[in-house]
Amino acid sequence: MRDQEPGPAHPERRLSTKEAAELLGVKPETVYAYVSRGQLSSRRVPNGRGSTFDAKEVEALAWRNRRESGGGPASGAELSVRTRVTFIDKDRYYYRGVDATELATRHSYEEVAEWLWTGRMRPKVTFTAPEASVEAARRAVDALPEHTGPADRLRVAAIAAAAADPLRYDLSEGSVLGTARTLIPTLVAALPPKHRTHRDGGALAQRLWGRLSWRPAAEAPLHVLDTALGLLVDHDLAASTLAVRVAASARAHAYAAVSAGLGVIEGPLHGAASGLAHRLVQEVLDQGSAAPVIAEELRAGRRIPGLGHRLYPGEDPRARVLFALLEEVPEAAPALAAARDIVATTARYSPLHANVDLALAVLTASCGMEATAGETVFAVARTAGWIAHALEEYGERPLRMRPSGHYVGPKPPQPLPE
Incomplete structure (x- = not known):
């Protein structure tokens, strides 16, 4: 789920490297790592050493880091990329x-x-x-x-x-x-x-x-x-x-x-998730009920395809639109009923909503298409x-998509192998 960005800071407020590091909860070296990854912009101090950072940018990055880590301290482990293409909200995009x-x-x-x-x-x-x-x-x-x-x-x-x-x-x-x-x-x-x-x-x-x-x-x-x-x-x-x-x-x-x-x-x-949902819908159609099919999936330790989305607490808005349109397709009625049976059956143990893969499965299963x-x-x-x-x-700086690895192997230097 994508939340709204925090309110803007004073547009002219600048932070020192030390202040930015304290706000982000990281070492000063990590602040410059954010700059190299394109997550922060910096400005050299005139006639001096060091850099300053836009307070609005630093506060927004700290907020995103806290959100992505579930409210804990900023880790910088998540890559944040500015984009004007798509914005995802709690129930729409x-x-x-x-x-x-x-x-x-x-x-x-x-x-x-x-x-x-x-x-x-x-x-x-x-x-x-x-x-x-x-x-x-x-x-x-x-x-x-x-x-x-x-x-x-x-x-x-x-x-x-x-x-x-x-x-x-x-x-x-x-x-x-x-x-x-x-x-x-x-x-x-x-x-x-x-x-x-x-x-x-x-x-x-x-x-x-x-x-x-x-x-x-x-x-x-x-x-x-x-x-x-x-x-x-x-x-x-x-x-x-x-x-x-x-x-x-x-x-x-x-x-x-x-x-x-x-x-x-x-x-x-x-991308292949819709094929798994297609096979599930087809099996429910063959069996005549979702109950035995869901039971077998759970017995085998498999997650039920076509349900739940990490970005939407409710129904996937894409699924909602496609299901409404499929109501107008007479040949889709059996597969649509099977999909609803799947959602209702699984709701007894997990409140998961349909996602776009299940809606695609109804389309493909009802229109003579392969899985x-x-x-x-x-x-x-x-x-x-x-x-x-x-x-x-x-339009961005080349090779900015370069996160730093966190090395956890043997401490160097190690002797040459025999």
């Missing part, structure tokens, strides 16, 4: 200050992405990819084994598209935005279509649907998919987004930064957010 759920339900995925990148709305914008990029990505993806997962396919497609782009090392804002507008449709086009007769065209959600489902794209479920893409565009500094910013800090090009994010989302606690479809939706959607964070990081 915002893209550049605008309610993300309202934005995603009223605008297409492409329009949401443009807002995130530029802070401007481009009505009815569509993304298209150059044929050379699509052809290179398709050839690379087609060479993979049939059982290859979606994150691997998308990562290979991104690498192939990068190799086909001689301008990939241009990190100017215009060039990176051009990359984003062509990379995302390239990723979708590189995935094998479910129908041999499928033809690409229209909004990105419609093109992606043909890669996920054997069924025709009806209006209501297609709107759910488009909204899901918009809702998943970004979610602050999730693990994959942090990996993207680390890559961008080292000035890796946009394709490589996206590849870093794709590598992280394969974990079952991140991995949610991971594909997540990865394609989040690519736009990764680009937004990469753009921010390109």
